[in-house]
Amino acid sequence: MVIKMRFLHNHWARYSLHMKQIYLSKKIRLEDVKTDIKYIAGLDASYFRDIGASCAVLFNFKYLKPIEVAYATARVKRYIPGYFSLREYGLLLEAFKGLFTKPDLIIVNACGINHPRKCGLASQIGISTNTPAIGVTKSSLAGTVDKLHVIRRGELKIYTIKLKKAIVGFMITRGNERIIVSPGHLVTLDTALKITLELIDKRLTPKPLSLAHKLSKIRLEEDLRNLGICEQGNCNKTN
DNA sequence: GCGACAG
DNA sequence: ATCTTGTCGC
Structure with a gap:
């Protein structure tokens, strides 16, 4: 316990002033998107040990077609539950900055306000880019699913997620598939729920996220090859 | 006190 | 996140 606390404290001390302000002030605003949404950016990353590759994909919201893509690769810190941003924040932001067109909304493969401090990585990305943001994950870091009130919409079932008696997000299921949505x-x-439902297609995972996931993985493998790092011994390069 | 814990 | 085996569907 002592070791863990010290570890966190060291990270905390080195954290940038910007991120400290976000965490300490908790300026997460739950408002409605002001502008009409034309472009949505999906953000995701893939990893091999401490190397991470992130991808930002710009989508046309109306037609659900990709328009632009940007990447970033970097060495990253280890993952700590509740402190995911220490690992992925910089990586995602770097890819995001590579987009020429700024989106009207960002969708991130991370938690939003369903977080112990009500400020997951999706919130942090939204705050620092001053852009509306939604978090979509496979499971919720904080909160519990209220199974008493189910909303059915076609094949989809929608549940609310509550944290300390407040609704902080939704769980959407279809068969065995399951995603968590949080502003x-x-x-x-x-x-947040409405927009996410519009991004669902064959799979529950929103299209911008599934594409960002796929592309970041491809990019990671390319970069590992260029760096001469072999994964599972299938490296053809002669070192 | 104990378990759980985004990616 | 990543690894793994088999299975299903196009």
């Missing part, structure tokens, strides 16, 4: 920044609960 990150400048988006209300209802709007």
Whole structure:
């Protein structure tokens, strides 16, 4: 316990002033998106040990087609539950900055306000880019699913996630598939759910996220090859 | 006190 | 996140 606390404290001390302000002030605004949404950016990353590759994909919201893509690769810190941003924040932001067109909304493969401090990585990305943001994950870091009130919408079942008696997000299921949706920044609960439902296609995972996931993985493998790092011994390069 | 714990 | 085996569907 002591060791863990010290470890966290060291990270905390080195954290940038910017991130400290975000955490300490908890300025997460749940408002409705002001502008009409034309472009949505999906953010995700892939890893091999401490090397991470991130991808930002710009989507046309109306037609659900990709328009632009940007990447970033870097060495990253280890993952600590509740402190995911220490690992992935910089990586995602770097890819995001590579987009020429700024989106009207960001969708991140991370938690939003369903977080112990109500400020997951999706919130942090939204705050620092001053952009509405939604977090979509496979499971919720904090909160419990309220199974008493189920909303059915076609094949989809929608449950609410509560944290300390407040609704902080939704669980959407279809068969065995399952995603968690939570507002990150400048988006209300209802709007976060509504937008996410529009991004669902064959799979529950929103299209911008599934593409970002796929591309980041491809990019990671390319970069590992260029760096001469072999994964599972299938490296053809002669070192 | 004990278990759980985004990716 | 990543690894793994088999299975299903196009």
